[in-house]
Amino acid sequence: MKINRIILSFISAVVILFSTSVVSFAKVVGDKIVLGAAISLTGKYSSNGVHTQNGYNMAVDRINSMGGVKVGGKTYKFEIIYYDDESNPKRAAQLAERLISQDGVEFMLGPYSSGLTKAIAPVTEKYGVPMVEANGASRSLFTKGYKYLFAVLAPANLYLDVAIDLAVEKNNGKPVTVAMAFEQDAFSQDVRLGVLDAIKRTGSKKVIDDKLPKELNDMAATLVKVKQMKPDVLVVSGHTKGALTAIRQIAEMKVDVPMLAMTHCDAAKLSKQHGKNSQYALCASQWHKTLTYKDNFFKDGMKYAADFEKEFGYDPPYQSAESSAALLVFKDAFERANSFDQKKVRDALAATNMQTFYGNIKFAEGGQNVDKPMVLFQVMCDGSGKCENKVVAPTKWASAKLIHPIPKWSER
């Protein structure tokens, strides 16, 4: 009995020792600014989770090697504590609690996806921890009155409304007919709301409005309707599986539609998986490497893409670029606040107005970035079947001319 009690007290002593030592490593210690992030390293978002993490790591290395962050005349280096949220919102919220209350993290980076950001935001808000996130675009994140949430990306409702405007422009300013197919999740439904706004604004008409299920892998029914109704534009948003399924079945069923606009084409590696069948698809993107924004750390998009490829062995998707931008924003805010006081940093973040390689960043009241438009690229293939994404809108950054209308299948 006695020996048991001794063992027990020994174990609890060790536990207490460990827990205190963890706390003392965190926050801003010595010359380190410790940021916390719950990222989906396993589970259904793991591939985009890894893109996010690579983006963060790339920026941390770059900022640290180029002199770090200067606050109060002293130089600090970034460090990130990662936890794996298993793509599970509940787990993400727990980990945010843990990062803040156990590890003592005072500044957070966002997770991947709108759903997980939604789970974490109430926690960071409760503790007054500033969070810069780069992968939660859902409009509902920015209408809750959060004070400590800042998103470097454009909100989801702006993803595809550009496409409707473009279609109207190509139709000599006359209204168009629109077929819509959106997955039933927070993000895609926000994209849908944006498209509905654009339809209303331009006086256009929606002829099909399908909601796709989560287990989506067959949208033949929607496409049959599209064949029958012959709309001017077909918009699809259902993450990577939506993009892949749409292109496969449009090609198989020979659906002719003058304009096809989607989201998640680059995450789906559309042109790689489908080759020529993906040709002419318009894709909404937060970023493209050919955009000419500039900063001191990554120079520009092309340089960023080249450096990223060298380090991680693949072309950076926009998820990585925006994640890197989040750290540039943090650095800028720390230096302007000239303090590690959470309130001061929060105010500095709110006053951000800067250009990064990823785009201009300026936050609205709700925390969303209002200074960076979405771009549309079009998949274009050459004779040998090699396909490339070329920016076609907005015209300011266009590197190619929009091909419109899409040639009929019988003429390809």
Place this chain on the structure above:
Amino acid sequence: MDFMVFQYPMITVQACLDGLLLGILFALIAYGMALQWGVMNIINIAQGDLVILGGYIAYFMYLYGIHPAWGVIVSPIIMYFIGVGIYKLVINKVVDRDLFISILATFGISILFMQLMNFAFGADVVLANSGYGTTMLFDNNVTLPNSKIFSAVISIVFAICLVIYMKKSKLGRAIRATAQNARAAKILGVDTEKVYAATFGINAALCGVAGALISITFTIHPYMGLPYTIRSFMIVIVAGLGNLPGVAMSGMGLGVFEEFADYILGTEFRIGAVFLLLVLILVYRRFKLSRKREYLK
């Protein structure tokens, strides 16, 4: 509600054909489930995950430049051994136990498989391109992807082969004997342990074929297994065990039902409609059973 499907006759034809082709594929998966349910009295929740794993085998062949249609041959062979492996590791410990325990065990296998596939192959949605083109019917108003026709034909071929095998071969007879009465079969010299392992292997192989076909016609993803489990469960419930024509009919029926539900209720209710139908059928069966019981009284 949208009744477009009835306003344009060509859409009705399209929906029926799509549904039938899809249903034949479902029936193949369901037949595997019926087989091992009948023989071993195990409801395999991991059925859909085995399908997806089979799909990944075809996908990897495609990645290495082999035409994914060969997956129809290779995938079942690999899956057979995986099936036997699962039997030896887990299923043989639950085979004589309560049905509930087997459901729990296979549920565990399902979760394990999902996570392992996610770990090994990544969470990306993938597909294999067969390049089979399209068949146009009725003045180009009805389109049938050749990959779907290919899937249906291969499913039928495998089903026929299996029926012949079960009728003629020694192992087939042993399997049928065990299904009828495992104890009697054992007394008469059937190695039931071997029969069980083979049955589970054959089921996994059928899932492998179906998975390869799905990677050609649709998309695959580590977490997409469950809808296939539900569908095959439902088909077996309707058709009953050991009733191949019944499985085929109810498979095709389910395919057509799904397509029409998609058109009429909307794509978002497609899987929901399947669940609803399952509940209705279970209630109906219970009702019928209770009436039967009353007669007996």
